[in-house]
Amino acid sequence: MAHAHHDHADHGHDDHAHGPDKGIMRWIKTTNHKDLGTLYLFFSFTMFFIGGLMSLVIRAELFHPGLQFVDPELFNQMTTMHALVMIFGGVMPGFVGLANWMVPMMIGCSDLALPRVNNWGFWLLPFAFTMLISTLFLPGGAPAGGWTMYPPLVLQTGDAFPLLIFAVHLMGISSITGAINVVVTILNMRAPGMSLLKMPLFVWTWLITAYLLIAVMPVLAGAVTMLLTDKYFHTSFFSAAGGGDPVMFQHIFWFFGHPEVYIMILPAFGIVSTIIPTFARKTLFGYDSMVYATASIAFLSFIVWAHHMFTVGMPLAAELFFMFATMLIAVPTGVKVCNWMATMWRGSMTFETPMLFAIAFVFLFTIGGFSGVMLALTPVDFQYQDTYFVVAHFHYVLVPGAVFSIIAAVYYWIPKWTGRMYSESAGKWHFWLSAIFINLTFFPQHFAGLAGMQRRVPDYAVQFTDMNVLSTVGAFGFFLAQFIFIFNMLGSCYGWFGRQRNLPDRVWEGAKGFEWIVPSPAPYHTFEDQYPLPDAELSVHHDAKH
């Protein structure tokens, strides 16, 4: 279907030129959701690169026992900064970028509800991360007390401390503006006929994620503000001397922190629920149950925070409550995994790169889910707390989970964004190298952790050497493999390697959704007029009635 050109005379807002401005000011001033989505994604992958380099410092140091490359102080800075950069700079902006690009196109509206706020939200991030990363060059170095910023340790951070706090504030404001934008857009600007339960699942998961962000990012802002005043204004929120309690910080932090881990995985669920039906050539199995499972996970995320702090000395009743509530999360998550498998069951499957990453997501995320259930058991957690078993667990859900889903999404939609197909053979190389090396990196860490290897320590006992050698080799291999991806995607953006713009509107013949009825590449403005959109694209579900 060709994109019709419309008469804009009946638009209430000021008319603006069709097509982007030229030069750098296009990117600084843009309020276009596609431009901002692109900016978010470039920013995200820059941060993945920086955070990845930090992880290589960590893995190089841990290649052998003893201290060889860095001193312990720098090692601690690397673990702390790696986490902050990857979480707030890599994964979260990555998902916001995908939401920017796809949510308006999936619900058939022209842009996000608050385009200027969108621009502002993005441009806070480069400043926040410049500030955060600049602390590496300050006297005393970067924050080294862990990304969880537990007092009293974090209060010993040197000159970097206020910069850390203000960087977190800026990231928080950016996330909140992005989340508000997504909620207002989804709830007010859907195409006629798209009721809530006909929305694509990526839109659903982002709606719920956005509510989580709005609910918990302000709590984090409050927590770090309390740290700031404890340090500089002699308040005693977390200082026992003045009647406060350092454990209270952990409660407040994880009240933010647990929903935060779902913020980093729910959009991934949406992506996988979009990709698997396309390449299985079946509609998503159990659409409604997917929506309810997502909502249940979001609700449960608010009542499980203390499972991160089983060892602080809680009463038995609290330990039991948080243990059972945490185990309960496995139920809606299991519903999702079973739905994905049922979607693939007897489908006409093909294994293009996005599908490979999506299937790897289902398999490897589930491994992370299983180790999560193990960690949920209080008595077991007493043994595993702060070991590499925990590191292995959350990296399985974050890397082959969240990061694989972002990669899958980019492979899936980049032909729509640029109008040029990526190289399928390079994509397959990228996938297989990533899948092998990521398991080589993190699977041995389960064993090191079970045997008692502590996290956040630059040295270890010699019996852990073999596992750490494997891990380090895997990490370097995984890092290098990502360059295939970067060049493949840049090739698609800029037409390198002789890539041509020759794609049909519906790039994947099994794909459904409004994004597939606009031309490839998607024009700068889409769905400016709400012409009747074809019902056949309305999600993906209820095909039993067709």
Place this chain on the structure above:
Amino acid sequence: MTDEGNQQQEKRQHLSRLLLLVAGMFGFGFLLGPLYTAICEATGVNGRMKVEASQVQAGVVDTSRTVTVEFVTTVNGSPLWKFSAEQPSIKVHPGQLYTVNFYAKNTQNMDLVAQAVPNIAPGSAAPHLRKTECFCFNQQPFKAGEEKHMPVKFMLDPALPKSIDTVTLSYTFFDATHLAAQSATKPRS
């Protein structure tokens, strides 16, 4: 046009509701502190005790039970004080009032103010420990090099759960010199 106007208004209403939610959650973060303290003090969770003198009526002394009370002393951070209990533990009968002395010496060449923070294990014993006098009720000023013998008067009430035969009472000395200077005029709440 009116449709678009309505949509603008709906968007704006939605936006202000969400901003209100953001402000509310920011406040809730601060509220979590007092909430947590209130819950812990009400239930005795986390070994927290009310840091104030309690009234003790002369009651029945349960001589059939003997409970060991152990004392643990810690100085937070760098060792500005020597701090110890004059006896490591004491055997007590529930219902009887005891006095134990603690010793502290300022090892520095400057005046310091200490704040002792008590904790009790197991947490379920916390509601049953009654102290009529404790150096932890107030900040303790020390002149340079000064030493002090500080009494704690306490009893375990007879309602102490039968399963508990040992109670550990811990005190940690915190340097509160800055806090004391700052709030010299207002009493600690």
